Amino acid sequence: MFTHRPEAAFVHPNASWSVGEFNWIGFTLDMRAALAALLILAPAVASAGPISLQFPLDCDLGESCFVQNYMDRDPGAGAQDYTGGGLTYDGHKGTDIRVPYRRQIEGAGVTVFASASGTVLGTRNTMADIAQGDTDAPDVSARECGNGVLIDLGDGWRTQYCHMRKGSITVKTGDLVTQGQTLGLIGLSGMTEFPHVHIQITKDDKLVDPFGPERLWAKPRPYQPGGFLGAGFSDTALNYSRIKQGPRQLDRLPTDAAAIVVWGLFYGLRKGDRIKISITNPDGTHLLQQSFEISRNRASAYRLAGKRLSKTQWPAGSYGAEIKLIRDGKPLSTRALTIQIFD
Numbered sequence: 001m002f003t004h005r006p007e008a009a010f011v012h013p014n015a016s017w018s019v020g021e022f023n024w025i026g027f028t029l030d031m032r033a034a035l036a037a038l039l040i041l042a043p044a045v046a047s048a049g050p051i052s053l054q055f056p057l058d059c060d061l062g063e064s065c066f067v068q069n070y071m072d073r074d075p076g077a078g079a080q081d082y083t084g085g086g087l088t089y090d091g092h093k094g095t096d097i098r099v100p101y102r103r104q105i106e107g108a109g110v111t112v113f114a115s116a117s118g119t120v121l122g123t124r125n126t127m128a129d130i131a132q133g134d135t136d137a138p139d140v141s142a143r144e145c146g147n148g149v150l151i152d153l154g155d156g157w158r159t160q161y162c163h164m165r166k167g168s169i170t171v172k173t174g175d176l177v178t179q180g181q182t183l184g185l186i187g188l189s190g191m192t193e194f195p196h197v198h199i200q201i202t203k204d205d206k207l208v209d210p211f212g213p214e215r216l217w218a219k220p221r222p223y224q225p226g227g228f229l230g231a232g233f234s235d236t237a238l239n240y241s242r243i244k245q246g247p248r249q250l251d252r253l254p255t256d257a258a259a260i261v262v263w264g265l266f267y268g269l270r271k272g273d274r275i276k277i278s279i280t281n282p283d284g285t286h287l288l289q290q291s292f293e294i295s296r297n298r299a300s301a302y303r304l305a306g307k308r309l310s311k312t313q314w315p316a317g318s319y320g321a322e323i324k325l326i327r328d329g330k331p332l333s334t335r336a337l338t339i340q341i342f343d
Ligand SMILES: [Zn+2]
Pocket: 012, 013, 069, 092, 093, 094, 095, 096, 198, 199
């Protein structure tokens, strides 16, 4: 009913990080500065075992930001995240942490922090924030990372941050950065369709999944196998582009509102999932109940249900809505909302 191209079809940064290959994605690299900085850094990290990573974004994982894609742990043609689940795609080399809406990369934005201390090996800061799939999307071949930062942590470890906002990067090649230091802002540059940071970790040029088995996060990060990015009321049937942008949250509507509509935006939907939407009148009766079956896996998608005004006005009062995401016959996640219809 509301189809869109699944984001999983897009290829993400594809980089093996030996220094010699670094210019492949177009960063500039000052080897002498980087090596000099490494020598200074070396005593602190020389005997380090596995590294300890801080969460790289100024948001609450599972509340205001979400892991859209984990690293692909399946060496073959399939794709599996570290739990054996499907929140990844074939060949994905890092972790994609997203915010729900595009409007969130405007204004003050969402800060990207250094997950670990190290030396900046390269940056890029000049690519436009335009989602792939948009009509004016640029060719980002060989620059899939978009605006980003590559950091050498010492002892063979590296972190790479991708898809940041044009002009937002506050560090430069050769800088020593400390864990938690601001690197810039989330953007929409490079090979991306949604606002997120791709963080990629390597040890001796081999990819490492921070979720395991090394468990590199300083704090445990619970796994969420999909769910809500957001939900809300509207007085019109919003299209996907408006929902991706981030609709204004309505908590009241007039009695002559053209429609009462409830929408949900989801990530990590799986074939066979069901989405049930109901709206309740002020007197407790159902205004509507609707159920949708998800016919194929989707990185993200929305569903909405609503009713147009058929009489002269809606009865005033408090309307409730419930949206349920059901997987394998059990509720995976539920949102309850209310709105006031006022005279
Ligand atoms: Zn990615």
